[in-house]
Amino acid sequence: MGFSFLRYKNSNELGSQELLFKWPYIGLIAISITTLNFLITYNLRNATVHYLYFYIIDLVTTYLITEFYALGIYILNKRAPLSDDFVKRVTYQFTVHTLSVVIFSILLNELLDNIFFKGERLSLSFEFYTQDTVLALLFTLLFHCLYFGLYLLSVKKSPLKEEPRKIKVLQGTAYKLIDLNNVICIYTAVGNTYIVDDNYDRFVSEKTLSEFEELVSKRFFRANRQFLLTMAIIDSYKSAGYGKVKIILNANNISDFSESIYVSRSKASSFRSWLKEG
Numbered sequence: 383m384g385f386s387f388l389r390y391k392n393s394n395e396l397g398s399q400e401l402l403f404k405w406p407y408i409g410l411i412a413i414s415i416t417t418l419n420f421l422i423t424y425n426l427r428n429a430t431v432h433y434l435y436f437y438i439i440d441l442v443t444t445y446l447i448t449e450f451y452a453l454g455i456y457i458l459n460k461r462a463p464l465s466d467d468f469v470k471r472v473t474y475q476f477t478v479h480t481l482s483v484v485i486f487s488i489l490l491n492e493l494l495d496n497i498f499f500k501g502e503r504l505s506l507s508f509e510f511y512t513q514d515t516v517l518a519l520l521f522t523l524l525f526h527c528l529y530f531g532l533y534l535l536s537v538k539k540s541p542l543k544e545e546p547r548k549i550k551v552l553q554g555t556a557y558k559l560i561d562l563n564n565v566i567c568i569y570t571a572v573g574n575t576y577i578v579d580d581n582y583d584r585f586v587s588e589k590t591l592s593e594f595e596e597l598v599s600k601r602f603f604r605a606n607r608q609f610l611l612t613m614a615i616i617d618s619y620k621s622a623g624y625g626k627v628k629i630i631l632n633a634n635n636i637s638d639f640s641e642s643i644y645v646s647r648s649k650a651s652s653f654r655s656w657l658k659e660g
Contacts, residue, residue: 399532403452412445450486454479466655487518551585568594568610571638582634603656
């Protein structure tokens with residue numbers, strides 16, 4: 383339960399802002415928003431046992447809206463990552479994402495009202511559209527501010543990632559230490575991980591490509607499931623069909639080394655941003 387749209391291998395991969403959608407935080411957020419909204423909306427001086435029923439329905443509604451909010455974050459993380467273009471991401475989140483959350487909130491409230499209260503509690507009521515909908519908008523905007531604030535704090539506190547200077551590779555039957563600054567490509571083929579240096583010498587490593595992705599700096603880009611690239615290995619690139627990018631590599635006659643590879647549509651924007659940063 384919770385964080386259903388934002389899945390990572392472990393909590394270490396989560397930015398502090400994404401933890402908002404992981405238990406117990408998502409539950410506390412739903413309870414807090416529901417309680418505050420309940421206190422603002424209802425006159426509790428004349429409260430009856432029915433108000434508990436109202437509260438439970440409102441709590442379920444708030445939780446589902448929060449999960450929908452998380453779905454929007456999941457999509458934005460793929461299409462417009464915060465690390466690629468912060469201004470673009472903020473613009474999308476405060477406009478398209480906000481509008482979609484508010485519309486979903488209206489539709490969900492109308493649906494649950496008709497299911498549990500036969501449309502007599504708030505359906506198409508003036509109070510709902512002038513009070514509850516405005517509150518939903520305000521909560522969404524405040525949540526955006528909290529989300530971006532946590533991101534900026536985490537970026538400020540995170541130390542710059544340093545590459546290790548040497549890595550262990552296998553050359554024949556002996557192990558060798560090579561300078562990672564001289565590595566221009568890491569790739570997998572036939573179940574093995576290969577390291578290519580700037581002399582186009584190839585070595586075998588015991589590490590997986592995913593392990594190297596966690597290890598290396600932003601000098602490398604994870605192009606696809608098979609390749610971690612540096613700019614030194616790239617000869618040229620061009621747009622391909624369906625939003626993909628085709629990269630032509632300096633293969634230098636290395637066996638089992640593809641001369642051209644593709645970056646998926648979801649990673650194309652990140653790839654171009656990586657090239658600009660380089």
